[in-house]
Amino acid sequence: MEHYTMNLNLQVWRQKNKQDKGHFDTYQVSNISSEMSFLEMIDVLNERLIREGSDPIAFDHDCREGICGMCSMYINGKPHGPWEGTTTCQLHMRAFRDGDTIVVEPWRAKAFPVIKDLMVDRSAFDRIIQSGGYISVNTGNAVDGNSIPVEKEKADASFAAAMCIGCGACVAACKNSSAMLFVSAKVSHLALLPQGSPERKTRVLDMMAQMDKEGFGSCTNTGACEAVCPKEISITNIARLNAEYISAGLTEDK
Amino acid sequence: MKWSEFFTSSVGKKFIMGLTGITLILFLVVHAGLNACIFATLLDENDHGEMFNKAAHFMGSNVIPRLLEIGLFLGIFLHIIQGLVLEFQNRSKRGISYKVNYGNRGSKWYSRSMGLLGTILLIFLILHWVQFWIPSRFTGMEEVTIDGKQVHDLFGLMKTTFEEPWVVLVYVLACISLAYHLLHGFQSAFRTLGLRSNRYLRIVKGLGIAFSILIPLVFALMPISMHFHWVG
Incomplete structure (x- = not known):
């Protein structure tokens, strides 16, 4: 692929803290390499901002190899x-052309309040996981790998759901700011496996109750979440979540 | 889990939307089928709307359709109220809106506009009730004698109502809204109820597209063919 450099016009959301109203600032960045990642481009801009004595743009990032789910632009x-x-960290500048204007905003959802600039508080996801996204068993000694048979198709579907890195892009893209794709991935990956079945009903009920409590919207099956998911989690998981919830909700006596 | 907890959860609310939606889909088949009796005049020039008036009389006088009508109205109001509540609740979840919207890149416009399409249908429904349902059910209307029985001349009422071009226009616009509402709603209702098997989803999707085109088309043809005197 041919290497080129570009000059860009950036419009970035700046917000001092949770209380601040926030606004867009415009930045010109020049001589950006097409081989840079998007975050490296922001790094270059931040170096300049620091040299100029102004506040660098705050943004979330960690592994920068597309597996941690921290980046969120x-x-x-x-x-x-x-x-x-x-993921944003794996987006490279060859996706853009010289002279492009790029608008960068934080995830927008009341359940994901902005902490600063492009950083949002996604601890709502942690609380959803804490409410039931696990299995509680005394593991004891490691058992033989083949003692619990799992169908290949179910194992694959479970693994595909477990790919979810909890970045929150589904919430950001959904017109209802719903976290259904996230919750459905977490519910599905356990519901499809024998290890997850003892707590299957309480898990889905508790996780959905937490999702509602956190202030996410409900699902209207538009498919925007699936289209933006960096891990390409299928919307089929949402239908599975619905089925799990309805059957648990109509039968569980708790 | 308590019933109240189930029906106030986000999945529970959608469950109501899906169930009532499918009920209304079934009703549309009955409504379109019965009203299509107006086209009997195309096959039999001595019909003059008799078949339609007889069918309408049966629906209005027999106890089973009258009982089903109560269920239908419960379903309609539940669907409307729940739909509006969900629309407002979901809209309130974003806070500050985006400067650049994702728009049609990841989803179809009509799947994001169910609230708007539904509201257009509600406005249409009020007009439709005032024009046909209320006169026939409560305030009374002109009658004709068929086989020695006095029955409401709904065929005649359709003919006079659809003389007005604006009425025809409103009905056609409502049919277009209905088509898009169904195009998303039909398959979405089944997903909400938990359908995820690809074998069945393929059938539901295909059926949904066919239904969303055919039913509104049959409905739209009624005011149009009345207006242009193709039937009568």
Whole structure:
């Protein structure tokens, strides 16, 4: 792929803290390499801001290899930017052309309040997981790998759901700010496995109750979540979550 | 889990939307089928709307359709109220809106506009009730004699109502809204109820598209063919 450099016009959301109203600031960045990642481009801008004595842009990032789920930028109207199945850290500047204007916003949802600039508080997801996204068993000694048979198809579907890195792009893209794709991935990955079945009913009821409590919206099956998911979690999981919830909700006596 | 907890959870609320939606879909088949009796005049020039008036009389006088009508109205109001509540609740979850919207890149416009399409349908329904249902059920209307029985001349009422071009226009616009509402709602209702098997989803999707085109088309043809005197 041909290497090129570009000059860009950035419009970035700046917000001092939770209370601040926030606004967009415009920055010109020049001589950006097409080989840079999007976050490296922001790093270059931040170096300059620090040299100039102004406040660098705060943003979340950790592994920078697309597996931790920390990066969370809403770039030109799409969570994680224009590429499909990609996190912001894996988005590279060759996705853009010289002279482009790029608008960078934080995830927008009341359940994800802005901490500073592009950083949002996603601890609501942690609380949803804490409410039931686990299995509680005394593991004892490690058992033989083949003592619990699992169908290959179910194992694959479970693994595909477990790919969810909890970045929150689904919430950011959903018109209802619903966390259903996230919750459905977490519920599905355990519901499909024999290890998850003892707590299957209470898990789905508790996790959904927590999701509602955190102030996420409900699902209207538009499919925007699936389209932006960096791990390409299927919307089929949401239908599974619905089925799990309805059957548990109509039968559980708790 | 308490019933109240189930029906006030976000999945429970959608469950109501899906169930009532499917009920209304079934009703549309009955309504479109019965009203299609107006087209009997195309096959039999001596019909003059008799078949339609007889069918309408049966629906209005027999106890079973009258009982079903109560269920239907419960379903309609539940669907409308729950739909509006969900629309407002979901809209309130974002806070500050985006400067650049994701728009049609990840979802179809009509799947995001169910509240708007539904509201258009509600406004249409009020007009429709005032024009046909209330006169026939409560305030009374002109009658004709068929086989020695006095029955409401709903066919005649349709003919006079659809003389007005604006009425025809409103009905056609409502049919277009209905088509898009169904195009998303049909398959979404089944997903909400938990359908995820690809074998069945393929059938539901295909059926949904066919239904969303056919039923509104049959409905739209009624005011149009009345207006242009294709039937009568």
